Amino acid sequence: MTAVETDLTRTQAATRTETLIAQTEQHVAHNYHPLEVVVSEATGATVTDVEGRRYLDFLAGYSATNFGHRHPALVAAAQEQLRRVTLTSRAFYNDQLGPFATELAALVGKEMVLPMNTGAEAVESAVKVARKWGYQVKGVPDGCAQIIVAAGNFHGRTTTIISFSGDETARADFGPYAPGFVTVPYGDLAALEQAITPHTVAVLLEPIQGEAGVLIPPAGYLTGVRQCTRRNNVLFIADEIQSGLGRTGRTLACEHEGVVADMYLLGKALGGGIVPVSAVVAGEDVLGVLHPGEHGSTFGGNPLACAVGRAVVSLLRTGEYQERAALLGDQLRAGLDRLLGHGVVAVRSRGLWAGIDIDPDLATGREVCARLAGYGVLAKDTHGSTLRFAPAIVIQKDQLQYGVDQLARVLGDLRSTPVRAGGAARRS
Ligand SMILES: *Cc1c(COP(=O)(O)O)cnc(C)c1O
Numbered sequence: 001m002t003a004v005e006t007d008l009t010r011t012q013a014a015t016r017t018e019t020l021i022a023q024t025e026q027h028v029a030h031n032y033h034p035l036e037v038v039v040s041e042a043t044g045a046t047v048t049d050v051e052g053r054r055y056l057d058f059l060a061g062y063s064a065t066n067f068g069h070r071h072p073a074l075v076a077a078a079q080e081q082l083r084r085v086t087l088t089s090r091a092f093y094n095d096q097l098g099p100f101a102t103e104l105a106a107l108v109g110k111e112m113v114l115p116m117n118t119g120a121e122a123v124e125s126a127v128k129v130a131r132k133w134g135y136q137v138k139g140v141p142d143g144c145a146q147i148i149v150a151a152g153n154f155h156g157r158t159t160t161i162i163s164f165s166g167d168e169t170a171r172a173d174f175g176p177y178a179p180g181f182v183t184v185p186y187g188d189l190a191a192l193e194q195a196i197t198p199h200t201v202a203v204l205l206e207p208i209q210g211e212a213g214v215l216i217p218p219a220g221y222l223t224g225v226r227q228c229t230r231r232n233n234v235l236f237i238a239d240e241i242q243s244g245l246g247r248t249g250r251t252l253a254c255e256h257e258g259v260v261a262d263m264y265l266l267g268k269a270l271g272g273g274i275v276p277v278s279a280v281v282a283g284e285d286v287l288g289v290l291h292p293g294e295h296g297s298t299f300g301g302n303p304l305a306c307a308v309g310r311a312v313v314s315l316l317r318t319g320e321y322q323e324r325a326a327l328l329g330d331q332l333r334a335g336l337d338r339l340l341g342h343g344v345v346a347v348r349s350r351g352l353w354a355g356i357d358i359d360p361d362l363a364t365g366r367e368v369c370a371r372l373a374g375y376g377v378l379a380k381d382t383h384g385s386t387l388r389f390a391p392a393i394v395i396q397k398d399q400l401q402y403g404v405d406q407l408a409r410v411l412g413d414l415r416s417t418p419v420r421a422g423g424a425a426r427r428s
Contacts, residue, residue: 010051013050013051013052014051016038016050016051017036017038017049017050017051020038020050021036021038035369035370035373035378036370036373037049037055037373037378038050042057042069042070043068043069043070044068044069044070044071044392044394044395045057045060045068045069045391045392045394045395045396045399046069046399047069047378053376054376055373055376055377055378056376056377056378056391056395056399056402056403057069057378057391057392058372058377058378058379058389058390058391058403059378059379059380059388059390060390060391060392061268061273062210062242062268062380062390063210063242063245063247063268063269063353063390064268064269064271064273065269065272065273065392066245066246066247066268066269066321066392066393067246067269067272067273067312067315067321067392067393067394068273068392068393068394068395069273069392070273071272071273071315071394073311073314073315074272074273074274074308074311074312074315075274076311077272077307077308077310077311078272078274078275078304078307078308078311080307081096081303081304081307081308082304084303085303086302086303086304087299087302087303087304088302088303089298089302090296090297090300090301094301094302094303094306095303096303096306096307096310097115097301097303097306099306099310100113100115100301100306100307100309100310100313101113101115101301103310103313103314103317104266104270104279104281104309104313105281107251107313107316107317108251108252108264108266108281109260110264110281110282110283111282111283111284111287112281112282112283112284112286112287112288113279113280113281113287114129114279114280114281114282114287114290114295114300115277115278115279115297115300115301115305115306116278116279116280116297116300117276117277117278117297117299117300117305118156118267118276118278119155119156119241119242119265119267119268119278120155120156120157120158120161121158121278121297121300122241122265122266122267122278122279122280123155123156123158123161123204123239123241123265124156124158124160124161125280125295126202126204126237126263126265126280127147127160127202127204128294128295129263129280129282129286129287129289129290129295130145130147130201130202130204130235130237130263131145131147131180131201132289132290132294133201133202133235133286133289134199134201134202136289137285137289138201138233140198140199140201141199144199145180145199145201146180146181146182146197146199146200146201147164147180147181147182147200147201147202147203147204148181148182148183148184148192148195148196148200148202148203148204148234149164149181149182149183149184149203149204149205150183150184150185150186150187150204150205150206150209151166151183151184151185151186152166152186152209152212152215153165153166153186153204153205153206153209153212154167154206154209154210154211154212155204155206155239157170159174159177159178160178162174162177163175163177163178163179163181164178164181164183166183182195182200186205186209186212186215186217187215187217187218187221189220189221189224189225189228192224192225192228193228196228196232196234200232200234201234201235202229202234202235202236202237202262202263203225203229203234203235203236203237204237204239205222205225205236205237205238205239206238206239206240206242206243207222207238207239207240207243207252207253207254207256207257207259208243208248208253208350208353210242210243210353210388211242211382212382212383213348213355213357213382213383213386213388214348214349214350214353214354214355214388215348215355216348216350219257220257221257222254222256222257222259223257223258223259225259226259226260226261229262235262235263235286236259236261236262236263237261237262237263237264237265238252238253238254238259238261238263238264238265239265240252240253240254240264240265240266241265241266241267241268241278242268243353244264244266244269245266245268245269245270245312245316246269246316246321246322246325246351246393247269247325247351247352247353247390247393248325248329248350248351248352248353249322249323249325249326249329249350249351249352250322250326250351251316251322252264253350256350262282262283262286263280263281263282263286264280264281264282265278265279265280265281266278266279266281267279269312270309270312271305271308271309271312272308272309272311272312274308275304275305275308276305277305277306277308277309277312279309321393322351324393324394325351325352325393326351328352328393328395328397328400329349329350329351329352329353331397331400331401332349332352332354332389332400332404333347333349333354335400335401335404335405336349336354336356336389336404336407338408339356339404339407339408339411342408342411342412342415343358343359343362343411343412343414343415344356344357344358344359344411345357345358345359352390352391352393352395353388353389353390354388354389354390355382355386355387355388356386356387356388356389356407357385357386358385358386358387358411359385360384360385362385362411362414362415363385363414364381364384364385365381365382365383365384365385365386365387366381367414368381368385368387368407368410368411368414369381369387371410371413371414372406372407372410375406375409375410376402376406377402377403377406377407379403387407389403391403
C-alpha cells in the first residue's frame with residue numbers, strides 16, 4: 001500500500017467509528033456514556049475495535065466475562081445446545097435445568113436454585129422470597145416486612161431496587177419509591193444491629209461493594225453480620241453478582257471470612273458473557289416458600305442458559321480460575337501499590353479486582369480512562385476519580401503488567417502537564 005492509500009484507509013476507518021457512534025447516540029436511549037471505542041471482535045482478555053486496534057479489556061463486562069471473551073469451553077457448550085433446544089419455558093421440563101441446578105447448588109454448598117436472567121431479577125426475586133419467608137416462617141405481621149441494606153449499595157436498576165439506592169442519579173424522578181427498606185452505613189456492625197427490629201426479614205449486602213469502588217468492609221464485618229442475623233432470625237442475603245464466581249480468588253467473596261449466607265445472588269459471569277443467566281441459590285427452608293404461580297420468568301432456566309451455566313460451573317469446579325485470580329491479584333496489587341504517591345491516593349483490592357483512587361486534582365476517572373484507551377487499555381471509572389480494574393482471569397501476566405504500566409504512563413503524562421486544576425469538581 002502506498003502512503004496515500006494507507007492514509008485513506010485510516011480516514012475511512014475513523015469515519016466508520018464516527019458513524020457507528022453517531023448512529024448509536026441517535027437511536028439508543030442515552031442511559032450510558034461510553035468511551036469512544038467501537039468494539040467489533042473480542043477474544044480472551046482483549047477486544048478489537050472497528051479500526052483494527054486491539055485493547056486489553058480491564059473491565060471484563062463488569063465481571064460478566066470473568067473467563068475471558070468467547071472462552072472455548074463456554075462457546076462449545078452454547079453451540080452444542082443451539083443444535084438441540086434453546087427455549088422451552090418452565091411450562092415443561094428440559095434436560096439442562098435439573099443438572100444445572102444440582103451442579104450450581106453443589107458449587108455454592110446449598111440445596112436449591114431459582115433460575116432467572118439478569119442480576120436485578122435475582123435481587124428482586126430474593127426480596128420476594130425474603131418477604132414471603134418473613135410472613136410464613138418468621139411470623140412477621142402482613143405488610144410489615146423490612147429489609148436492611150447498606151449505604152453505597154448497587155443491586156440493579158429496577159423500580160424496587162432504586163428505591164433503596166443512595167445514588168441520586170439512579171433514583172431521582174423515578175419515584176414513588178417502594179417502602180420496606182432501611183439503610184445503614186456499610187461496614188458498621190453496631191448500626192446494623194441497632195436497625196434490626198422484630199419486623200426485619202433480611203439483610204441484603206454486597207460482601208465487597210463493586211460499583212461503590214471495590215469497597216472492602218472491615219475484617220470481621222461479614223462474620224458479625226452472620227452472627228447477628230442468626231441471633232435475630234433474619235436472613236443474610238449476599239449479592240455476589242459481581243464479587244462471585246472467581247473474581248476475588250474464591251468462588252464466593254464471603255469465603256474470605258468463612259461466612260455462609262442464607263441466600264446467594266449470582267449473575268454476570270454465570271452466563272459466561274454469552275447469555276444473561278442469574279440465580280438465587282439457597283436452602284430448601286428458604287426457597288421452599290415459593291409455590292407454582294408465585295414467581296417466574298419466561299426465559300429463566302432456559303436450556304441454552306443452563307447449558308452455558310453448567311459449563312461455567314465446570315470451569316469453577318476445577319478451582320483453577322480462583323487460584324489464578326488470587327495469584328494475578330497479588331501481581332496487580334503490587335503493581336498498583338507502586339503508584340501510590342505518584343497520582344494514586346488509595347488502592348483497594350481482593351483477587352483480580354481493584355478500586356484505584358486517583359488524585360482528584362490530577363484528573364477525573366473518566367479522563368484517565370480516555371487516556372488509557374489511547375494506550376490500548378479499556379477500563380471504567382466510578383464515582384469521580386476512582387477506577388476499577390477487573391480484567392478477565394485468563395489474562396496473561398505480561399498483559400496484566402502492560403495494563404498497570406499504561407496507568408503509570410497516563411499518570412506520568414498528567415503529572416508533567418496537569419490538564420485541570422480542580423478536576424474533582426467536574427462531572428464524570
Ligand atoms: C451488576 C450488578 C447487579 C445487577 O445486575 P444486572 O444483570 O445488570 O441487572 C446487581 N448487583 C450487583 C452487585 C451487581 O454488580
